[in-house]
Amino acid sequence: MNTLEEVNDFVHNGHQEYLPHISIDPVIFGYHQQQLKILLLKWKGLEGWGLPGGFIKRREPLSQAANRILQEKTSLSNLYLQQFHVFGDSPYRIRERSAREYKEKFNLDVDDDNWLLQRTLSIGYFALVDYSKVTVQTDFFTEDYQWWDVKEVPPLLFDQNEVVEKALLTLRRQIYHQPIGYNLLPEKFTLPEIHTLYETILGKELDQRNFAKKLIALGLIQKLNETRAIGAHRSPFLYQFEKENYEQALQVGIVHTY
Amino acid sequence: MNTLEEVNDFVHNGHQEYLPHISIDPVIFGYHQQQLKILLLKWKGLEGWGLPGGFIKRREPLSQAANRILQEKTSLSNLYLQQFHVFGDSPYRIRERSAREYKEKFNLDVDDDNWLLQRTLSIGYFALVDYSKVTVQTDFFTEDYQWWDVKEVPPLLFDQNEVVEKALLTLRRQIYHQPIGYNLLPEKFTLPEIHTLYETILGKELDQRNFAKKLIALGLIQKLNETRAIGAHRSPFLYQFEKENYEQALQVGIVHTY
């Protein structure tokens, strides 16, 4: 969506192609330099940053819509994607926005009953992606994008800070039942990497030895005969996930602590 | 909604009051005679049973809508109510239904573009209620209601069997993090009652002694100096929840097995 023609068509006729009143807002998690990050877009004409959301096509299955929206923004397919909550309580999402406000911000002429101005619920999804493989597409509405450390998320549009909070919370709870990491880390990774990842998600320190013991005891990771030289005094061993056990743990679910 | 006038108004003008394309479908759990049950409605003119769903008013917060719908059907307020998933993948929910089909089933004249015929996503909620306190309201669309053992749920409309399945799964997972029972049991209950409840939700046997020990050790329940005579050779002690610890466990969340 880059030409003015396309944008005008979307704004004025989009409701024929998309379902009104419902959007999908993905929280995209990536991991880089020992930090858990999320991908945010800067919307043109608006102050804040926001999630890379989108709408559902009228005959498109919901999960397919979520995948499509993610792919449009990040050029990634086959990522880990999971629905976690519907947001429909915030006053921002109830009071319809005015056409005037829209005109001022986007410089687009819209009627008062335009579909984009009406109340819209948001279905929250979170995605776990390999940071290094993401390439972001910007379009007419977005002027910039940036990865933000989850500890330093800026004020977001509407109630989207709440969306991010809840995504983190869900991730944190889920890690007690299912392994996480396959989608966030490169194929080969070091113990310190996955160790810090888990600490970051859980927001607490985990004993180095016990953590490694646990993952190996569960059969989730295996040591490779390679090391990676990453600077002074540092050449940790590489590990990779044991796909079979990992998949099984994902599906069956487990209950344990770290 | 009982008079023909009200029904016609809802069918033809409901989209002015309610958001189209989104419904709320509550799975209402109750517990009676050692069985976990859900409340289903028989829709007039349709073969199957279904969930007591409803729509969201245009300016109504989502969670308020869910509470209102539940109260309209069960006359209960202040119950435990939780969102768990949005359903939008099933082909039933994508193919728009035809006006002819609607006419045949409900004997109502509607246009092809009537809001009730269009694709509708469903937001799944589950409620935990005190079985003995529910009184069900039927209306024009519903001709009967019935509590069903979760082990014997009949074929439901659309993809609602999937909704029930997912509700149970969510409940089962949640019980590892938060206590459940306060909303399902009467104020005073016996050990065998809560024991069977947990066994039913988890779908597996739990050691009698260990189970009681655990709940008492966690400070969730306390023994009363009363017994209940419930038949031959049976007069178990009554217990009640320790509200403070219970609430705290609900909010903080815990990780444990049973």
Added chain:
DNA sequence: TCAAAAGTGTTAACGTTACACCCATGT
């Protein structure tokens, strides 16, 4: 007095936690 249900403790196995020193490498 007999049948049915409720109540009650102990022990062994297992998993979790706490804890510190050596080794390899690059500067």
Added chain:
DNA sequence: ACATGGGTGTAACGTTAACACTTTTGA
């Protein structure tokens, strides 16, 4: 050589899991 980060084992503790008999009550 030294500074930094990575790697590794053991012991105490707490939790879980397995197990059966006694008591009460009503018929």
